[in-house]
Amino acid sequence: MTVTIIGIGLIGGSLGITLKESGFATRIIGVDARPENLHKAIRRRLIDEEMSLPEGVAAADVIILATPVDAMLRLLPELLDRVGGKQTVLDVGSTKELLLDAIDEHPNRGRFVACHPMAGTEFSGPEAAVPKLFAGKTCVVIDGERSDLDALDTARRLFTSARMSFSYLGRKEHDLHCAYVSHISHIASFALALTVLEKERDEQRIFELASSGFGSTVRLAKSSPDMWVPIFRQNRDHVLDVLDELIEQLAKFRTQLIKRDFDGFYERIEKANQIEKILK
Amino acid sequence: MTVTIIGIGLIGGSLGITLKESGFATRIIGVDARPENLHKAIRRRLIDEEMSLPEGVAAADVIILATPVDAMLRLLPELLDRVGGKQTVLDVGSTKELLLDAIDEHPNRGRFVACHPMAGTEFSGPEAAVPKLFAGKTCVVIDGERSDLDALDTARRLFTSARMSFSYLGRKEHDLHCAYVSHISHIASFALALTVLEKERDEQRIFELASSGFGSTVRLAKSSPDMWVPIFRQNRDHVLDVLDELIEQLAKFRTQLIKRDFDGFYERIEKANQIEKILK
The missing domain is CATH 3.40.50.720 (NAD(P)-binding Rossmann-like Domain)
Incomplete structure (x- = not known):
């Protein structure tokens, strides 16, 4: 062919x-x-x-x-x-x-x-x-x-x-699922990279201290805007829904830290651990 | 020895x-x-x-x-x-x-x-x-x-x-740097896992659709609460500062999506891409 x-x-x-x-x-x-x-x-x-x-x-x-x-x-x-x-x-x-x-x-x-x-x-x-x-x-x-x-x-x-x-x-179902499992991961990674770049002026230090954990979480932050901006434009509504949920989850961790509710924090990490059953 | x-x-x-x-x-x-x-x-x-x-x-x-x-x-x-x-x-x-x-x-x-x-x-x-x-x-x-x-x-x-x-x-410097390059990556990963687990009831679907991108971003979400809750307890103040910044960065992406400011979105991805120069 x-x-x-x-x-x-x-x-x-x-x-x-x-x-x-x-x-x-x-x-x-x-x-x-x-x-x-x-x-x-x-x-x-x-x-x-x-x-x-x-x-x-x-x-x-x-x-x-x-x-x-x-x-x-x-x-x-x-x-x-x-x-x-x-x-x-x-x-x-x-x-x-x-x-x-x-x-x-x-x-x-x-x-x-x-x-x-x-x-x-x-x-x-x-x-x-x-x-x-x-x-x-x-x-x-x-x-x-x-x-x-x-x-x-x-x-x-x-x-x-x-x-x-x-x-x-179906087309709607596909776009929603991808907002969850792919598009939001990229936004989280971009935001994390910006957070660190914003505050950590000493680049050599980031490099030295960045154990593999940080590297894997911000890996997607290297992704091309030429590819990704059109995706976020086309899937804007679904991505917004998922982004609201992510900000909400982070805000809950923030509230738990402020209130020193470490039992609640523990429970939510245990719940997050369930992702292991799903991913290889 | x-x-x-x-x-x-x-x-x-x-x-x-x-x-x-x-x-x-x-x-x-x-x-x-x-x-x-x-x-x-x-x-x-x-x-x-x-x-x-x-x-x-x-x-x-x-x-x-x-x-x-x-x-x-x-x-x-x-x-x-x-x-x-x-x-x-x-x-x-x-x-x-x-x-x-x-x-x-x-x-x-x-x-x-x-x-x-x-x-x-x-x-x-x-x-x-x-x-x-x-x-x-x-x-x-x-x-x-x-x-x-x-x-x-x-x-x-x-x-x-x-x-x-x-x-x-020094001790303060160490704890602050670790909040940036390690502790916040874990919170971001826990929050992302919870976001997906919360909304995606169909676990088989997550598994099928989760390309390697999602896997690497939520990898840290498998981390043990027995290890991590004591870390967040001891480094609470620094982690809170960094978490505020992360939420702020995500909120900016949210505002850009709501306003359809895709040029601004593009610029911020380009900025996030600079993390590549720092990480191998």
């Missing part, structure tokens, strides 16, 4: 290597608004060749949209205008409600499969692409019943070749 | 293996209020033998206090009552101000070296002990000028054998 990837960053680039290695793709075409991304991607062999968007779409069996989510909102209707009845379009974005609302009535809606491979790192760009990013992780398929059966089947075979398993959600 | 470790948990147990392997200790004696910890520690060869506290102190060249910090506050004066002029006592606790205030006037103050090896994991107990926990990390020595030179030298040789480097701080 010929696969055209639009947006050769961490996810797009990693899919390029992975699908070539798995044998799903015989030819990977890259499309990107930034020529330097395409040059790096060719040098790193993430893609076989570069094309313009119209050429890349015309040449592909499968088109993967892997740009930031604001660009997806602009590009997806155009892609669906261009594809024929045997081509499959899929995306890999972190927010779905606005994207799917925008193409509900498109005559080629069935050719599109909304996908969210739950995999990533705090790094971005083609230089961050790695082959085993997806193995063992979950790919969420959103509103799968709105896709043509053969398109859905192609998307499933593609992510199966990347060794992912599947989960199925 | 004979080393007696009081409190055979993650840190005490890991020191047991490490100091035996490095050759610093020829004999490791374990003291613990919980007999099952001693049994596990002997079975896992973290210690050579168990003793009562008075016996263990009498037999040792070096005594390491590795209990939760509330027990340290109770035990340290007793240890200093018992030791002679050639023995060295050190602790490995995460808070120092109250502990050091309590022994400032003790006639054997010089035999004590306040240490904080900045190493740990979210797990606890002797079953969590591992040999390479300390290698490459920093050990902070607090108010080192108050220790006898030979005691300080012994403590430095001990942690050098565990392949740690050193940093030197």
